[in-house]
Amino acid sequence: MYPILNLRYHKMDLHWYLRALEEVVIRVLSSTFSIKASRLDGFTGVWVGNQKLAAIGIRVSRWITYHGLALNVTTDLTPFQHIVPCGIRNRQVGSIEGLLRESGPSSGWRTENSSPHLIAVTHDSLLKEFSEVFQLTLNHKFFSCSNFLKEEPLNPL
Known part of the structure; x- marks a missing residue:
């Protein structure tokens, strides 16, 4: 998720913004998947037990936000076994799919062959x-890649 916001219309406070992004993910995990997630003191991101499910990295220029968060949904976590993600030792990286698979049929989700559905x-x-x-109203507008690939003559300035 890559939100671009003008924090002048919200709060000009980067810690507030980070916690708000964490809150978005915590609510998603709870309301949609019945997964109890939380923050971990001293670490930015969203955690379920010892597993980090969401990493957050932002850039802000003139109170306009860039970058955002990465939530592991169906991510192949194998490469994370060979690194120390975010420099945090003694913790793992997790995914929604992995947690649902661990909880089995009691979660109400079938994870086999359902990656596109889970992502959607x-x-x-x-x-x-x-x-x-x-506290925003989102208006969806989808663009077709073909709109950007049409060959049109360049208009000189």
Whole structure:
């Protein structure tokens, strides 16, 4: 999720913004997947037990936000076994799919062959919770790649 916001219309406070992004993910995990997630004191991101599910990295220039968060939905976590993610030792990286698989049928989700569905459901939930946390109304507009690939003559200035 890569929100671009003018914090002048919200709060000009980067710690508030980071906590608000965490809140979006915590709400998504709870409302959509019944996964109890939390913050971990001293670390930015969202955690379920010892597993980090969401990493947050922002850039702000003139109170306009760039970058955002990465939520592991169906991510292949194998490469994380060979690094120390975010410099945090003694912790793991997790995913929604992995947690649902661990909880088995009791979660109400079938994870085999459902990656596109899981991603779509997570996407929709992120948009809903983001709009609620930031008190925004989102208007969706989809663009076709073909609109950008048409060959049109360049207009000289």
